[in-house]
Amino acid sequence: MLLWFAASYAFLVWIADGWWTGVVGCISMAFAMGGVAFSIQHDANHNALGRKWRPLGLVMDILLGTSSYLWRERHNHAHHTYTNVVDKDGDIEQLPLARFAPDQTWHTWHRFQHVYMFVLYGFYAPRQVLMGDLSMLVRGEEAHVPIKRPRGGDLAVLLSCKVAFLVIALGIPMIFQPWWAVLLAGFFILWILGIVLAIVFQLAHCVEEADFTSEARLMKEAEEDGPREWARHQVEHTVDFARSSRVLNWYLGGLNFQVEHHLMPGVCHVHYRRIAPIVEDLAEKHGIRYSANRTFLLALRSHARWLKQMGQPPVAVA
Numbered sequence: 199m200l201l202w203f204a205a206s207y208a209f210l211v212w213i214a215d216g217w218w219t220g221v222v223g224c225i226s227m228a229f230a231m232g233g234v235a236f237s238i239q240h241d242a243n244h245n246a247l248g249r250k251w252r253p254l255g256l257v258m259d260i261l262l263g264t265s266s267y268l269w270r271e272r273h274n275h276a277h278h279t280y281t282n283v284v285d286k287d288g289d290i291e292q293l294p295l296a297r298f299a300p301d302q303t304w305h306t307w308h309r310f311q312h313v314y315m316f317v318l319y320g321f322y323a324p325r326q327v328l329m330g331d332l333s334m335l336v337r338g339e340e341a342h343v344p345i346k347r348p349r350g351g352d353l354a355v356l357l358s359c360k361v362a363f364l365v366i367a368l369g370i371p372m373i374f375q376p377w378w379a380v381l382l383a384g385f386f387i388l389w390i391l392g393i394v395l396a397i398v399f400q401l402a403h404c405v406e407e408a409d410f411t412s413e414a415r416l417m418k419e420a421e422e423d424g425p426r427e428w429a430r431h432q433v434e435h436t437v438d439f440a441r442s443s444r445v446l447n448w449y450l451g452g453l454n455f456q457v458e459h460h461l462m463p464g465v466c467h468v469h470y471r472r473i474a475p476i477v478e479d480l481a482e483k484h485g486i487r488y489s490a491n492r493t494f495l496l497a498l499r500s501h502a503r504w505l506k507q508m509g510q511p512p513v514a515v516a
């Protein structure tokens with residue numbers, strides 16, 4: 199993944215000399231950045247590679263422009279604790295632009311969200327890089343879940359990595375290419391990256407087969423039977439896809455096995471493929487609904503149908 203990233207970078211900075219070469223380089227770069235996000239930073243920042251390899255999590259700060267410290271707060275804490283819980287899981291909070299869950303407010307324009315969201319997903323990465331970290335630091339929360347602000351060493355690492363990212367993303371390229379071309383390419387890369395990242399996340403949590411819940415129901419579950427209900431929640435609110443595709447399993451860093459990832463986020467993704475049948479058997483034994491879409495395309499269609507369903511007025515859904 200890092201070699202792919204380096205090759206795309208070198209091509210864009212030193213070889214690309216026109217529109218077509220630029221576009222090809224940008225697309226390659228966006229997918230390489232997606233690969234780094236899925237396959238390297240995700241495991242490293244879940245501490246699933248062991249303590250020795252934990253610093254690899256900084257590839258997120260230096261190569262992707264987003265703070266790994268704040269990502270851990272947002273993803274490991276908010277998303278993994280409150281998976282598909284309305285008002286708590288930032289990954290399903292895109293109101294008023296989109297409505298992903300039955301308990302969210304409906305607006306007329308949501309009728310067309312199954313079309314326009316596939317374009318708007320592109321803005322996810324530019325927004326995250328340009329404003330995400332800053333707004334989290336200022337607000338001290340993410341989707342109503344308080345975050346621990348970085349201090350001392352953590353803050354120094356965050357700030358120095360921001361400088362390193364700016365040098366790599368803008369400083370060096372601007373020496374060799376026109377400044378406007380660098381800015382344009384930067385935005386285009388982030389826009390494609392946003393679509394890639396958002397679609398992979400959505401196929402695991404925002405499809406017809408996934409459950410959505412409210413905080414009140416989550417609290418009731420926790421009171422009734424803590425660990426068992428926690429496991430049920432993770433499995434029923436998450437969906438696997440394309441489990442037999444070795445290429446996707448490599449590129450997505452196991453994010454096509456999100457059920458297993460949500461149950462064992464500290465286990466490296468290379469093991470998910472073999473863990474999945476065990477989890478599926480256990481889920482069946484305990485009467486827990488385990489879902490998997492056979493292919494990437496089936497999962498994508500399920501996501502589009504879910505967007506369309508959530509785009510209908512709530513009365514029609516009921």
Ligand SMILES: [Zn+2]
Binds near residue numbers: 240459463
């Ligand atoms: Zn995760």
